[in-house]
Amino acid sequence: MKKYIVAVVLLVGLISCDKKSKIEKAIEETPPISLKVYRFEKAFFETPPNELQNLKAEYPFFFPEGVPDKVWIEKMQNPLWKELFQEVEKKYSDFGKQTSEIEDLFKHIKYFFPTATMPKVYTVIADMDYNNKAIYANDKLVISLELYLGANHKFYEFPKYLEQNFEERQMMPDIVTSFSLGKIPPAREKTLLGEMIYYGKQLYLKDQLLPTYTDAEKIGYLPEQITWCQENESYIWRYFIEKELLYSADSKLPGRFTNLAPFSKFYLEIDNESPGRVGQWIGWQIVRSFMQNNEVSMQDMLKMDAKELFEKSKYKPKKTDE
Template sequence: MKHLGDYFAMGKYFFVFSFGFLFILGCQRTDKVEKEIAQIDTNMQISRFDREFAKAKPEDIPRLKQKYPYLFPSQYADSVWVAKIKDTIQIELSAEAENQFGNLGEESSKLDLLFKHILYYFPDYEIPKVVTLASDVDYNNKIVLADTLLLINLDNYLGKEHKFYSGIQNYIASGLDKRFMISDVVSAFAQKVVPLPHNRNFLSQIIYYGKILYLKDKLIPQDTDAQKIGYEPDQLAWAQANEEQIWRYFIERELLYSTDQKLRQRFLDPAPFTKFGLELDNESPGGLGRYMGWQIVRSFMKNNDVSLQQMLSLPADEIFKKSNYKPKK
């Protein structure tokens, strides 16, 4: 005669078997998609303006202006560019970019793979012409994506310890590393495909960023979660270990449907840490609201049969209610 414990044991083994089967099936589907993506041709073109400008002489300015008119504002005389060619800091910047990136072999392959993924999920997208630069260390414009043009400022990816970044706050300098470059390109692309939230409440804001991060899950699956969100590995580990406590904080203080604009500064904007108003604040990474929105969107996509494009257009409240989100303990 079977005991009740035997039935529980059988159920346990059945659950493990079922879970394992579904996991294998999911991996097979992912492998199939990635094989299809690998066959896509992007016809990507990269122009190395950084190299051309570094080698240029004053008499080359007219040719460069004709080739790259969008990089030479008409209000500046040629003498400005001649002076820049001879500027010692510009010369050193160009040399450092060359030393760090060389022929852009690895970055070019990653960028091409990204465009393959974009074309798989957004087949009507026109791949932009890629132009690399090295000028001014403008970390607010590391990546500029227009309709047919992608500008990548290589001098913003020399590594957080580089001397050019010595006066920049640590939480900003940590993102000035080439391992975040492709993720930054996706962030720029997301502005074109992820609608801004119509609702001003906190839930809409965190799910907006959650959509962007889930987009990275699909477009750069080879990147780590830390690369996608712009964290160091230990910062990601902190977020994962404290997910339940963060969620409880949001719920107990009724933040989800609050329209207090200070919540953006506290939980979403780039910052050295997240502002809970607790003693542990300095231990936390910044922007944890984005991380939480990401987990909600991931839960929604796991529990609902919708396409990536469909999810991006859904309102935050619907995503949240259908996500069945439960924080990891």
């Protein structure tokens, strides 16, 4: 019986890998995508103040109406801003590697979403808004390079759980997160399950669009945090079931289990060992299970109701040895 189970598992794995390789081969054979990258931060900090009007004419969308010119001139001349620009220049003076990665990402996007708009790419130095590191909107993709300088950069004064994602390798996952906002409808019911499935869809999208990235990189965890979730999956799930949290609309639950946080809040001794957002990770496993057990296109899955998706997922957490 054990040999039979192993054989079945291997067969399913081989079929899955073959299907994935066929998709990747098809994507490789599609025409190359060439995206135009505009280095706005270079233009801004290398433009003399007396030529500000020319810069505003070239990039009007970066200069909101009502903001006096003196604000921009002061920023151009501010020593701290200039130093930050120099730090960005040290790391990203040549953006060729990142441009190739973005083009490869959009080849994947175009394969799964043929009508998706190919954007103009703008790199900027913004205000260190970690909630908007990369923004895909309409025909523009804006990337805030000051938030990809490396977790231990001297300019960062953020909690460690945020800084761990200020790495170059997080750029593509952040782009997919922003892209997903236009593809995944918000949960109809504000339950914990709805939140978990929403983020699970987002993470599954990263599975398809970023096939060479690790699970840790896709969700923004350290490798040991992924390991913690894998080792404690059955315990997390049992806690959600026993506490009857799945269909609860308690407004505190997102802060405990799906929002950015230093750790998840079970109100147990394990809290400090856990990573934040374990609900997102569980939602990801549910969506993966659904896609393994149902013949549904990814586009249709993204639109599905959370409750229906969960019920059809046949999700069972991996048992942990006692």
